[in-house]
Amino acid sequence: MPELPEVEVSRMGITPYVEGQTVTQIIVRQPQLRWLVPDELQLLQGQVIRRITRRAKYLLLECDLGTALVHLGMSGSLRVLPASLAPEKHDHVDVILSNNMMIRYHDPRRFGAWLWQAQDTMHQVLSKLGPEPLSDAFNADYLLARAKGKKLVMKSFIMDNAVVVGVGNIYANESLFCAGIHPKRPAGSLTHSEAACLVDEIKTVLAAAIAQGGTTLKDFTNADGKAGYFAQELRVYGKAGEPCPQCETVLERVVIGQRATVFCPHCQPL
Template identity: 55%
Template sequence: MPELPEVETTKRGIESYLKGYTLETVKIRQGRLRWPVGEEIQALEGQVIKSVTRRAKYILVEFEAGYALWHLGMSGSLRLVEPSEVENFGKHDHIDWELSSGKILRYHDPRRFGALLWVEDPVDNNYINHLGPEPLSDEFDTAYLYEKSRGRKAPIKTFIMDGKVVVGVGNIYANESLFLAGINPTIPAGKISKARMEKLVLHIKQVLAAAIEQGGTTLRDFVGGDGKPGYFAQQLNVYGRGGEECVVCDKTLKEIRQGQRATVYCPACQK
């Protein structure tokens, strides 16, 4: 599933080909996504794109009258293709935006859990207005997370993956951040001290910033190819390494399930 760093990389990869250009043609081959694609999207033909930004895992494309929101869901991707490829589309290439920049923005989604939505206000809408702060913003700090966690019985990993608490800390990044902070993922969020919470906030920011930075190296190849930034060439300490040796203490990493997701941690290093 594309997480915040993957969505940020996608946003950066397409921005220069959209901003300031006209959306000339909208082709919807399959509009039955997570939510049906509304008529407002088709009506965008002929309008100029004013900006391309990101909020949580939404890519917001600004027009004069409002915003188109792309969400990649579990298997979606956006890539730029040449006009010569307009008729060369696959079964799961559901939407094309033909741009005056000379490129086509193509949405590919085998599982169709993504979405293309229309909102008039980028903040006050049902998709975004309930979300927590961005993890790399100043709003997300030790004081905020510590106060938010008081009295919470949910395991700390589940807590930091809650988009109402903070956006974009997906499973990979939650595993890695907790390992670096030395915190056992099963501990109730409300029982973690302020000092330990400070370490966790620091490592969440570092892990996500590093993932985005590594993703930046794929931008030169974003036009063409499969358009998928992937999960980058990270040196993962725990994620996907259940049963292997800890990189710090050589003890065996333990793998459990939390909220139907794999959690891997070191019982010796993470207390």
């Protein structure tokens, strides 16, 4: 599943070709995605796309009448292609632009979404989200206040989008390891210094992933390419049974919330 860094790189990749362009046509070939594509999406036609922003893992195509919300789901991708390019299987939505290019949405598993948010309103999918992890609002004081009294384990806590958005499975594994915090510790046991360290590590891990992804931006205008996961230097994720990169203790694997979790029992004591 595309995580926050992949979605942010998607935003960076399509923005130069899309912002300021007028939408000349909306083509929906398969309306049944995670939710039914709303008829209101056609309101984009004739509108200038003023900005492309991101909230959590949603991309927001903002225009004067409202905003199209795009979620990539499990297997979705966006690319900017010539408007004349014939669709292939799983190419479900095209946004045709005045520069004779188009945004093409490809999604084999159809777990993604295209939604519509009217001007001066907030769609319900955005209404209960926590702060962005790279923002000043996500800080040690905030995290400690949200953790107070919580019995929920740390990994599940930081992956809760109501606490902070965009800390997916890979980045939760990496951040907890770098902060020296066991993934099964109760969130309520967090100290202020640990909260400060964890916030810093989450920001560092996500920022590094976004920076690494910037090298793949060419993929967003390549008809044959797929803008997927970029090469990452992961320290523990997917490396159960291997020596810890810090102390050489064998990394262990557990399942938390149906997700594989790898940690070092020495560097991340329970």
